[in-house]
Amino acid sequence: MNIFNAINLKLIKGPLLNPLRYLLCFLHTRSLSPHKEEPTNWNTTHVFVLQNPVLFLLEQCKSLSQLKQIQSQMTITGLISHGFAPSRLIAFCAISESKNLDYCTKILFNVQNPNSFSWNVAIRGFLETGKMREAVDLYKQMLRNGGTRPDNFTYPLLFKVCASLGLRFLGYEIFGHVLKLGFDVDMYVHNAVIHVFVSCGDLGLACNVFDESCVRNLVSWNSLINGFVRSGFPREAIRLFRDMQLERVEPDEVTMIGMVSACAQLEDLNLGREIHWYISESGLTLTVPLANALMDMYVKCGKLEAAEEIFDSMVNKTVVSCTTMIVGYAKFGFLDIARKIFDDLPEKYVVPWNAIIGGYVQAKRSKEALALFHEMQATGIKPDAVTTVHCLSACSQLGALDDGIWIHRFIEKENFNLNVVLGTALVDMYAKCGNIAKALQVFHEMPERNSLTYTAIIGGLALHGKALDAISYFSEMIGVGLMPDEITFLGILSACCHGGLVDEGRKYFAQMSSIFRLSPKLKHYSCMVDLLGRSGLLEEAEQLIRSMPMAADVVVWGALFFACRLHGNVSIGERAAMKLLELDPQDSGIYVLLANMYRDSNMWEEAGKVRKMMEERGVEKTPGCSSIEVNGLLYEFIVRDKSHPELEQIYDCLVSVN
Template structure:
C-alpha cells in the first residue's frame, strides 16, 4: 500500500485542511476536513496532493472517491495514474470507468463518453457489455453513426452477439440515424428478439411514414406490449389514418390492455382528426381516473380535440383547470377561439398570456392572424404582423404571409394583397396564391383570379380545389364557356373534383352522406323529414339561393340539388336520431355553401337546437337563428 501511495507532492494549490495531532503524536483530521478535501480536487495535480496527505496521515487509499478520480483523469496524461489507484484498491477498473461513462452519456456533453471510450481502448482497458451500452447511448443521443459502427464492430470482436440488450441498441441506433435498411437487416439476422426489438422497428418505420412496413411487423409480432399498440396508433395518426388508429385502439382494449399516457395522446389526436367526440370524452374520463389530468401534453391534446370536435366550452374548462400552461396550451386555445368565431376573446386571451410572462411563438401569431382574418380585423392583423418581428424577434414564415393574404383578400383589399405577395421576401407558395384566389371568389374578381390560377397551375397542378374555385367564379359571372374550359382542363390533366361529404356521429357510429345520397338505410325518412322542415323554413322566409348551383340548368333542378346537399341530409338525420335539445355536430370536407349556411341559421331556430358545423376552413356554430361567424366567412 505504501508503494501505491508513494507519490511526490506538487506545490500546494489546495486549501489544506486543519490537521490535529493526538497525544501520542499521530496526525488526524476531522470528518469535515476529509469531506472538504476528498471531494473537491479538480485536477490530477490536486489529486496527487490529496494522496500525499493520505500518506502523511496513514489513511487508506480506499477512502478516495473513485468516480471523481476517474473523471479528473479521464482525458489527461494521468490516465495510467488512475489505473494504478484502481489496482491498489482492488477495484475492477472497468467498473469505475463505466460509472464515468454513464455520467457522461447522460450529461449535456454525451460526446465525452465517446472520447472516454477511445481512451479505454488506447490504454487496453477491456470493455464489458455495460461499457458498450453507455457509449451506444451517447451515439444515439448524438446520432453519431460513425462511432456507433465502431462500437458495433468492437462488440462483434468481444463476442457480444448474443447480448440482446446491446443488439437492440444497435438496431435503434441505425434506425434513428436514418439507416432503416441496415436496422432491418440486423433485425432479420438476429437469432433472438424480444418485444423491445419489434417495438423499435415498428416505431421507426412509423416515424418515417412507412406505415405499411410497420403494420406488417405488428401483425407478425409473437407478443405485444402497450408500447407496440401505441407506436402503431401514433403511426396511423401521423400518416393521416385516424380511423385506423381508433380501430386499433378498440382492438387493444379488447385484448385487455390499459392505455398509458402516450396512448392517450395518440388516440385523442385521432379523435380530433375525425371529430370522434364520444370516444374523446371517454378517453378524457379514463385519463382522469388514471391520474393523468396533470399531464400537460394530455391536457394540450384534450384542448385540441375538443376544439376540433366543436366543443369550445369543454376545451375552455380543460384550459382553465390546468395547473401549468405551456405556450402550446395558450396557442391552442387562441387558435380554437379564432376557429369558432370568437376573435375578440382570442385577442383578450393573448393579452392575458403576455401578462403571465409567457412569450408567444410563431404558432401563437398564426392563431391571432386567423382570428383577425375570420372577423375582418384588418388593422389589428397588420399590427400583429409587425409586432411579431419587432417586439418578439419572430421572423414571419410562409404561413404568416398566407394569413395576411387571406386577411386582406377576405376584406376585399385584393390589389393590396397582390402587392403584398410581390413584396414578400419568401417565394409565394400555393397556399398564398390560393388565399388570393379565395378572395377573388368572394369579391368576383375574374382578372386577379386568372392571374392566381397561372401560379397555382405551376405550384400545385393537381389540387382540384383551385380549378373548382375558378370555374365557380366564371359560372357566377355567367361565363359558362370559360367555366366549361376549366372543367375540360381538369379532365385533360386528370384532376377530379373532390365530392362533398358530410359526416355525423350518433350513438358512437359515424354516418356519412354525399349530395343526393340514396344509399343510407333511413333515406326515405330523411327525405320526408326534410320536406316537412322545408315547409316550416318557407314560413320563416327561406328562399333557396340557386346562384350557388353553378351549373347551366333549370331553376327547378338547381333547387332539387340544393335541397339534397350532404350537410342538409346529415342535419336531418341528426334531428331524427338524437334527443330534442341535443347539439348536432357535423363535419364537412369542403366549404359550406351559402344556401346551407342560411338554411342552418333558420333551422337552429325552428328546431331549437345548437348546430355545429366544421367545414374545411372553420367552425360555424348556429344557434337561435344566428351563426358565430356573423356571416363573415
C-alpha cells in the first residue's frame, strides 16, 4: 500500500487552532520582508501537525501525484474545509522544492474563503519563481475575491515586484492601497515602500515617506542611503549617514558598504580612509562584500597598495574580489599581475573576462584585447554588452573595421539593446575605422543619444573632413539641450581646422569659456594654433602660444613648426624648432624637418649645422611604422623590416605601384 494511503485516519481528526496562529507556525514574518529572506520554517513539530500526520507528509512530497493523494485525504476527512490545512497545502505548492504554481492557483481558487496567508504565500511563490507580473495579477484576483482583505504581509511582496521590474506607477497605486488600509505604520511595509521608491529612482518621495514616518529602523536608513549611492548622489548618502549617527542608530555591514561606495564615487581617499577606520574601530566584521567594496574604493581613489593589502589578507577570495584587483592592476599598468590573477581563477564568468579585456584596451594593447575576446568565445563564455563595448573600443584604436563589423553583427544577432553606451561605441568605431556613412546610420537608429554620442559623431565627421556637417551636428546638440564638454570642443575645433574655417574656430574657442564655462586645455590650444598656422596666420598663432596660461608642449609647438614649414616662414619656424628641441632633444624628426626647412629656403649652411648637431648628440632617425588590416588580420610594417613571410610579393607590389 502507498505510504500516503497508510495513514491512520483516526489521527486526522483533531482539534483545530485559530488559522491566524498557523501563519506563524511555518513562515517567519521576516521571510516576507523585501530586505532579508530566511529559509522557510515548516514547524513539523507543531501540535496540530503531530495530530494530523497527513500534514507532516507534505514535507516528504516529491511529485504532484503524491501531493494530490494528500489533498484527497484532506477532502475525505473534511480537513480541507478548515483554514490551516488548505493554507499549508497551498504553501507547499507555492514555495517548497516540489512547487507547482499552476496547481497552487487551482487549489487557491477552489477553496472556500481562502485566508490572507494563502493568497500571500501564492504571491510569494510567483515572485520567487521570477513570474513577477503573475504575482501582481494574483493580487488583483485577491481584491476581486472580496472575501479576503490584504494584510501587512501582502504589501512587502508587491513592492518587491514593483522594485524588481521598475513599475513606478503601479508602486504609487499600491501605496495608495497601503495608506487607505492604514498599513503605512507597519515597519516592514514602511521599509518596502522606501525600497520601491528608491529602486524606481523617486528619491524625493522615498525621503518624504522616510521623514514623515514615526516607524523607521536600520533597514529604513540603509534603503535610503544605498538608494542615493546607486542613483549617483554620494554626498546626499553621506549626509544621511551623519544624520543616522546623530540619532544614535548603529550602522551595520550594509550601511558601511553604502558609505564606502559613496567614497568610491567621489574618489575621496581621505573620507574613504575615515570610513575604513570607523569600520575597524566599531568592531564591525570585515565580511567579503565589505572588503570588496573597500578594495574598489581604494582602486578608484588611486591607492592600489591599500587595496592590495586587503586582498592579500582575505582568506576567502571571491570572483568579485579577484575582478576588483584585475581592474585595479590593469588601471595602474600592471597587466602582467592582472593577467596572472585572471588566469588563476578556477571559474571565469563574463565579468572577469570584461575586466581583463577592458584593462588591455585601456593600456592601448588592443590586439591582445581582441585576442582575449576570441579566446573568451572559444571557452564557451557568452559576451555581454560590456564585452562588446570594450571590443569596439579596441577596434577604434586599431582601425580594425572587419572585427568591428563582426561585433556589430553579433550585437544584432543577440538582440542587445542599442542603448546610449553601446550605440555610442558603434558610432565611434565606424567613424574611426573609416566608414562615416555607417556611423551616421547607427547614430540615427539610436532611440536615445547623449552628449557623448554627439561628441563621437562630431569627432568622426571632423576626422573625415566634413567640417560643415560637424558644425551642423554641434548646433543640433546645443538645440536639444545637451551640454558639450572638452572633448566635444576638441572635435568641433578639429573640424574647423580641417575645413580651414578660421572665423568659426575663433568663435567656438571663445565660447568654451564665455558661454560653457570650460577652460581650454593644451589640446584645444594645439587645434587653434594648427588652424591659424594652416591659414597662414603665423604671428597670431605664435601670440596665442605666448598668451597660454600653461606652458606649451611639443604638440602645440609642433603645430606651429609644421605650419611654418608649409608657409616657408623660417624665422618663426626656427623659434618653434628650438622650443621643440628643448622639450625633446632626442626627437630625430625635429632635426630632419628643421634641416629640410633650411634646404627649402636654400640655407645650406644652417641645414648642415643641424645635421652635425644631430650627429654630436647621437640622435638617430627613428624608422617609420605603419599597419594595415587585411581580411580581419592586422599587419605592422617597419622601415627596412624583412620579417614578413611574403616579403618578396609585397615589394613586387610596391614596385608595380610606383
